[in-house]
Amino acid sequence: MIDFHNDDGTLPLESNFTRKTLSATLFSRNGPRLLDKWADKIAKDALKTYGPDTIDLAATKLKPKDRDKLIARLRDIHGCDNAGLVYFINNYYTNEISLAMHTSATSTPEYAIVSYKNPGTIAHEYLHLFGAIDLYISPFDRGKASRKRKQVAMERFPNEIMAFAHRSIDSLDVSTLN
Numbered sequence: 001m002i003d004f005h006n007d008d009g010t011l012p013l014e015s016n017f018t019r020k021t022l023s024a025t026l027f028s029r030n031g032p033r034l035l036d037k038w039a040d041k042i043a044k045d046a047l048k049t050y051g052p053d054t055i056d057l058a059a060t061k062l063k064p065k066d067r068d069k070l071i072a073r074l075r076d077i078h079g080c081d082n083a084g085l086v087y088f089i090n091n092y093y094t095n096e097i098s099l100a101m102h103t104s105a106t107s108t109p110e111y112a113i114v115s116y117k118n119p120g121t122i123a124h125e126y127l128h129l130f131g132a133i134d135l136y137i138s139p140f141d142r143g144k145a146s147r148k149r150k151q152v153a154m155e156r157f158p159n160e161i162m163a164f165a166h167r168s169i170d171s172l173d174v175s176t177l178n
């Protein structure tokens, strides 16, 4: 089930990044916190399009974020157990990243931000929200053991979407590893 902000179709919600671009914001001081604020502002605007809210989140969460409220609302509307938040940015800058935030956190709602609108990337980021981990080697993989494990995974699962998201989605799959 996919819900594009409301049932009538796409409704673009405007919110600029604090540091102009997604990557500049992410890698600035307090980057993740600034991105969360950005994501919450959009969640708040998206919530408004669904009309008055009847869910009392205060009963379950001490300080529910707007992302919490939007996820709760979507679960309620669609009668489903979970909802994944994916933000699509209209980036003028072509050299941008896509990422998933807080995928192993329990206290703050996770979400993904997609810059490149190719199907492989969209599916890759969405899968992060359901527990899939990256299997490509990035500059953040400092440990030799972790790099080696990913190297092995990439060789054994040459079509794994968590390793090769930039390829055509028709050639990709979710391996038994994820």
Ligand SMILES: [Zn+2]
Residues within 6 Å of the ligand: 100, 124, 125, 128, 133, 134
């Ligand atoms: Zn990833």
